[in-house]
Amino acid sequence: MTGNGLLFIVSGFSGAGKGTIMKELLRRYDNYALSVSATTRKPRPGEVHGKDYFFISREEFEKMIREDALIEYATYAGNYYGTPRKYVEEMMAAGKDVILEIEVQGAQKIKEKMPETERIFVTPPSAEELRRRLTDRGSETEEEIEKRLRRAVEEASYMPLYDFILVNDDLDRAVTELHGLVCTVHDRSVHRQDFNREIKKQLSDMMRGGN
Amino acid sequence: MTGNGLLFIVSGFSGAGKGTIMKELLRRYDNYALSVSATTRKPRPGEVHGKDYFFISREEFEKMIREDALIEYATYAGNYYGTPRKYVEEMMAAGKDVILEIEVQGAQKIKEKMPETERIFVTPPSAEELRRRLTDRGSETEEEIEKRLRRAVEEASYMPLYDFILVNDDLDRAVTELHGLVCTVHDRSVHRQDFNREIKKQLSDMMRGGN
Numbered sequence: 001m002t003g004n005g006l007l008f009i010v011s012g013f014s015g016a017g018k019g020t021i022m023k024e025l026l027r028r029y030d031n032y033a034l035s036v037s038a039t040t041r042k043p044r045p046g047e048v049h050g051k052d053y054f055f056i057s058r059e060e061f062e063k064m065i066r067e068d069a070l071i072e073y074a075t076y077a078g079n080y081y082g083t084p085r086k087y088v089e090e091m092m093a094a095g096k097d098v099i100l101e102i103e104v105q106g107a108q109k110i111k112e113k114m115p116e117t118e119r120i121f122v123t124p125p126s127a128e129e130l131r132r133r134l135t136d137r138g139s140e141t142e143e144e145i146e147k148r149l150r151r152a153v154e155e156a157s158y159m160p161l162y163d164f165i166l167v168n169d170d171l172d173r174a175v176t177e178l179h180g181l182v183c184t185v186h187d188r189s190v191h192r193q194d195f196n197r198e199i200k201k202q203l204s205d206m207m208r209g210g211n
Numbered sequence: 212m213t214g215n216g217l218l219f220i221v222s223g224f225s226g227a228g229k230g231t232i233m234k235e236l237l238r239r240y241d242n243y244a245l246s247v248s249a250t251t252r253k254p255r256p257g258e259v260h261g262k263d264y265f266f267i268s269r270e271e272f273e274k275m276i277r278e279d280a281l282i283e284y285a286t287y288a289g290n291y292y293g294t295p296r297k298y299v300e301e302m303m304a305a306g307k308d309v310i311l312e313i314e315v316q317g318a319q320k321i322k323e324k325m326p327e328t329e330r331i332f333v334t335p336p337s338a339e340e341l342r343r344r345l346t347d348r349g350s351e352t353e354e355e356i357e358k359r360l361r362r363a364v365e366e367a368s369y370m371p372l373y374d375f376i377l378v379n380d381d382l383d384r385a386v387t388e389l390h391g392l393v394c395t396v397h398d399r400s401v402h403r404q405d406f407n408r409e410i411k412k413q414l415s416d417m418m419r420g421g422n
Contacts, residue, residue: 127413156411165403180391200367202338
């Protein structure tokens with residue numbers, strides 16, 4: 001992979017395995033950075049500022065909105081959540097492919113603002129498998145599982161809006177496939193414009209050289 | 212990879228290594244078929260009908276034109292060359308990813324007719340490397356090499372029209388990269404429509420089931 005880092009959006013059903021895939025992707029390859037969101041909600045025990053979230057005040061958040069310092073933001077349960085532009089741009093400039101894990105509506109907002117962003121939707125191979133994974137976690141009540149499944153029905157409507165659908169059947173394969181996807185996107189002609197110009201110039205110069 | 216086969220166009224400078232990449236791709240993976248062109252020119256010694264070309268008469272070729280049985284065709288040095296639609300469609304229906312090696316103008320004609328076709332341009336990392344490879348072949352006169360390089364200057368103008376630019380720096384890496392590209396294209400949402408519909412239906416049914 002050459003050139004600057006690119007931005008990728010990853011969404012998917014709760015229980016699709018996004019978190020595990022991300023963790024393994026970062027462990028295996030050194031070209032990735034995860035985008036860190038800003039929020040006005042209070043940190044939960046164990047959450048680390050700058051890793052889990054940038055925990056900021058309502059005043060600071062609203063200042064960022066006014067200064068267009070967020071790629072997107074939304075409110076949820078009375079708190080702001082948003083994606084700081086600066087962190088994403090710094091990581092990309094440093095050559096990192098930035099992955100932004102975000103829900104389906106935020107994903108579409110970002111694509112409007114940054115059309116070269118590729119959106120990837122992670123899904124298990126079937127609805128039954130999704131339910132099985134949610135149940136196997138053992139950390140949620142039957143009611144919470146049903147709520148997540150109902151939300152999944154809504155989210156499924158957004159799948160056709162994504163650029164890619166990543167079926168997470170097997171963790172190892174899903175990680176390899178996602179990394180392959182990122183490498184392929186770097187080969188897109190639109191991201192090779194400098195190379196295209198350069199080799200055209202080299203060829204022209206060579207021919208003008210009178211050989 | 213799931214679903215039907217897809218169509219890929221591969222073009223590139225003469226000397227970029229397209230032929231070697233294709234040969235190695237077919238040797239390593241079993242999901243590929245190369246499209247075979249039809250031509251009215253006479254077979255050269257060693258050329259096999261149905262492998263190198265479909266060698267047909269001018270009457271047969273013109274009948275195919277009239278019946279829209281060619282995805283594209285062109286004339287060169289007084290002979291017809293074209294891509295029979297039937298062979299490509301049969302291979303795709305059989306689940307093969309069909310690769311069509313074709314020059315830059317034909318590539319654009321096919322994209323117009325079949326917009327889901329992905330176009331890949333194969334290039335060495337630099338003009339100097341292209342010249343070196345052409346020279347190292349040892350099979351061509353200096354004049355022929357110059358002619359190919361002049362043609363490369365023209366072809367380079369078409370690079371921004373391609374979907375992907377594949378830099379062939381190392382054969383093994385280029386083959387892996389091309390295969391990864393094909394796998395990624397299968398993950399495009401537009402090729403996952405059946406899956407998207409199916410999982411949405413499964414989720415809706417599960418929720419309607421009253422669980």
